[in-house]
Amino acid sequence: MGSHPIHDEQSVFLNVPFDKGYEHLFVALIASIVSLGRKPRCVLEIAEQGQGRLPRIIEHLEGCRVSIHDLSRVGQPARFNMPFELGLAYALRRYKSSPSPYFFILLEKVRNRLSRTLSDVAGHDPGIHRGRALGIISCVLDALSTGENDPTSQQVYALWRKLMKAARNLKLSEGRDTIFSRTLFKRLVAAASELGVRAQLIHK
Amino acid sequence: MAAKGKRFAKKKHRALAYRPNTTRSARKSHVAPASSATEIQEALSIGKEDLKAALHAIGD
Numbered sequence: 001m002g003s004h005p006i007h008d009e010q011s012v013f014l015n016v017p018f019d020k021g022y023e024h025l026f027v028a029l030i031a032s033i034v035s036l037g038r039k040p041r042c043v044l045e046i047a048e049q050g051q052g053r054l055p056r057i058i059e060h061l062e063g064c065r066v067s068i069h070d071l072s073r074v075g076q077p078a079r080f081n082m083p084f085e086l087g088l089a090y091a092l093r094r095y096k097s098s099p100s101p102y103f104f105i106l107l108e109k110v111r112n113r114l115s116r117t118l119s120d121v122a123g124h125d126p127g128i129h130r131g132r133a134l135g136i137i138s139c140v141l142d143a144l145s146t147g148e149n150d151p152t153s154q155q156v157y158a159l160w161r162k163l164m165k166a167a168r169n170l171k172l173s174e175g176r177d178t179i180f181s182r183t184l185f186k187r188l189v190a191a192a193s194e195l196g197v198r199a200q201l202i203h204k
Numbered sequence: 205m206a207a208k209g210k211r212f213a214k215k216k217h218r219a220l221a222y223r224p225n226t227t228r229s230a231r232k233s234h235v236a237p238a239s240s241a242t243e244i245q246e247a248l249s250i251g252k253e254d255l256k257a258a259l260h261a262i263g264d
Contacts, residue, residue: 008247010239037238039247149238162262169261183254190250190258193241203240 009100012144013060013067014042015085016107018180022070026179027167027188028133029068031160032140034192035151035201038066044185061089065102066144071126072109074117083118105143107136133160151201159195166191 012033016026033040041064046056061067069086073079086104093102106126108114114126127139137156167179170187179188196202239247245255 010243011247034244037240037244039239039244041248045248165263166258166261169263170257173257173261186248186250186254187258187261189248190245190255191262193244194255194258194264195262197241202238202244204242 007063007065008039009065010038011041011064011066012038013064013089014040015067015082015089016042016070017073017079017082018044018178019073020178022073023167023179024133024164025070025129025131025136027163028136028160029140030188030192031163031195032137032156033144034189034196035156035159035199036141036144037202038144040189042185044180044182047182057085058088061085061092062096065100067102067104068107068140069104070107071114071118072107072129072131074113086118086121105140107139133157155199155201159192159199159201162195163188163192166195 014026014029016022016029018026030040041060043053043057043060046060048056067085067089069082069089071082071086073082086106089102089104093104096102106114106121106124108126108128109131111128115122127135127143129135129139134153134157137160138153141150141153141156167184167188170184170191171177171179174181174184176184179185193202197204250258
């Protein structure tokens with residue numbers, strides 16, 4: 001459907017909860033990744049063609065060099081999607097030969113919780129965002145910044161505020177109550193990239 | 205003079221002992237150049253209609 005993922009050094013796969021309570025953090029992830037000149041990718045952008053969700057997720061994971069996994073959705077009802085997809089990412093990292101290494105970034109809301117909820121990933125320290133946009137921005141910049149021409153947390157935060165406004169407008173114009181749709185995801189990334197150019201964080 | 209030589213040797217030793225942060229260096233060594241807005245939009249197959257809607261949403 002035109003967006004078939006090919007291996008891209010700058011693509012970052014987002015494995016996060018698609019629920020209303022996570023919207024502001026999802027927008028913060030998009031703002032951070034675009035501000036770094038990287039490409040946010042997620043399963044939302046591939047049209048369903050009857051092959052199911054899982055092949056689409058694997059296909060996308062294979063196309064990205066980095067993946068971000070937010071494991072903060074614990075409690076009732078239990079959500080197994082994020083840990084499951086982290087397992088897929090881990091298998092890719094472990095068994096797939098690639099010219100450049102694949103790596104993943106873990107996020108959590110609460111410090112020290114991951115060691116109880118998913119002790120298998122002991123040794124991989126998650127970024128703790130405390131459910132706040134600035135926390136997410138800081139975690140992503142910390143993990144993906146290169147030290148050259150990187151934006152500051154405050155610059156990305158300013159972009160996030162504008163992008164939140166754009167997200168509200170996009171939802172209104174499409175008559176949707178969440179941003180988790182293929183169309184809105186693409187438009188949100190388009191808005192983030194345009195705002196990034198205006199803030200002189202990325203090139204046109 | 206001997207004391208000065210000793211101090212210099214100590215400084216030189218420190219300079220040689222310095223190693224950059226290996227994690228960050230490793231990260232930098234395999235990072236491709238940042239993508240432009242056009243490259244980001246092309247990768248996601250963002251069409252004219254999407255771009256138009258995005259610009260409208262940001263108040264253009």
